Amino acid sequence: MPKGFLQAATTAAPHRVAALVDENTNPFELGCAIELFGLPRPELGRDLYEFTLCAPDTHTSMRNRFFALSEVAALEAADAADTLIILSRPDVHAPRRPAVLDAISRAHARGARLVSFCSGAFALAEAGVLEGRRVATHWQCVDALRSRFPGVLVEPDVLFVDDGDILTSAGSAAALDLGLHIIRRDHGAETANDVSRRLVFAAHRDGGQRQFVERPVPEVPDASLAPVLAWAQERLDTPLTVSDLAARAAVSTTTLHRRFRAQLGTTPLAWLTGERVTLARRLLERGESRIELIARHSGLGTPANLRVLLRRETGLSPSAYRNRFGPGAV
Template sequence: MGTVALAVTDGMLHFELSLAYEVFGADLTAVADPWYRVSVCGPEAVRVGRFRLEPDHGLDRLQDADTVIVPGWADIDVEPPGDLVDAVRAAHEAGARVASLCTGAFVLAAAGLLDGRRATTHWAHTRALAERHPRVTVDPDVLYVDNGRVLTSAGKAAAMDLCLHLVRLDHGSSVANTVARRLVVPPHRDGGQAQFVTTPVPTPGNHPLAELLPWVIERLDHPLTVEDLARQARMSSRHLGRHFRSVAGTTPLQWLLTQRIRHAQELLETTDDSIESVAAATGMGTATTLRRHFNRTVGVPPDTYRRTFRARTRGGPDDNGHRLRHSGT
């Protein structure tokens, strides 16, 4: 997870490139030490939007990175440059984790990295991706897809979601939330959340759940039900479900479970509380229930998750061989 290479070529979208550099390239050793070492890899000089960019290294250096980020690029009607496609494929074959932002998915697809896999891109281009690459299972509705060493995101804000997801995988929820606060963005939107919802993106106070969501977060240790939430919001359960779909892009129960898992992750990372205590503090009731939901959602048991991030915090190796997933569907 130590080295991140941004793969660039003419026509890259500057927004996605900039946000990736802001997440991985900023000096955040005060948040997590060591932080990432970032390089920009591309031809001698490239045009990114209206800007001219001088890469640090050639595309051949991608295969030396632990993680390769392929930002979106503007003209999807043109085949991606062959040297970029070959370099991304070679990096993956060398063991790199490869992630695309927005239309960068077209580069990964051209490299064959998405064949037989589920993937996404900006909703306006999902049909083109599916038609051009029929071996890819294109999901037009989600924010991002994590296939382990191959990840894809939708456009713009979803690219930030995927970058924070990578930080969460590498450093844990507490660090990812700190980075999100620094960037003044939502700390966590689950990859399975819809790319767009039926109302504008909510800001505090301008949607029907504005008072309910903080109320729930403060009471995660309670055995809350959908009926409890509906009663607090003074609406029927059906009406509540419609508002959750509109505002959060998911169901009340799935949203509640995601908050419980997120809180459990932070407690496991930052405290020595027993699994039973974490289960009680997150409203899971018993250690058995916590282990079942945590393992299904995150991909490893709570005990393994704690050892993994304690080892990383202390600078030790993570040799358990497990791959952590995002907290949510």
């Protein structure tokens, strides 16, 4: 991060998030929801969300009866949520209870944001809110979701789908990717980066990246990309090229592309562009208003290029983004 920029103010009001826990819910996705939206954020000086767990029963057994939850809020708490998260269950063919489906339908009808992790998309589909909508789910569940709900537009091989008021993720760790995307959308790239550091998780994997990269185990394992990524992140304001990255990694550009695809599920150029846009967003959030300077320091080159890429990523112009997430934003 270039020095000399103002620290962004943190004045966003908390947003009410409820995670719906049902019988046989997967513990991992429950943990993701709590980590992302439920924990206090003393490092930020504020809490980002007001978080509630709710369930149709006072005693709810988790998957394989590993443990049970009690003393969580009643299902009616979902009616007060700005965002309702539907967690996954291993048996995608077991229907959800009418009370759960009604809670989802009511939330959708009043304009709440709906989020599903992994197979939670099946509950959204059962509730009738996914007809004609783009969704993601675990790659192993794609055919089942398409078969049961042919009107749902299932994206077969992405980490998550942001379809406006309905956001869905693929399996397991993709819940973290979607959650950080939501935090980035709500509170900006700087805040999402802070949360990702606490999670010790990649700050930004684009939703369009592949869920699963199937490849044979090489006879000699490829070296990690971590050193060249760290080197590039410190030099985003220089005219780095894919050839520069390959030279730093001491491999050919073809080998570098193969390693990026295998380890990150993307290309070197797409990764480099994404890192530069993220840096530009952070500079805007810290109050910088000189578009030429932001374009130069982020390595995006020209204000025109910055405007195009920022709008493609966020739907906002630089000034609109700064007004929403910069110092004094509410």
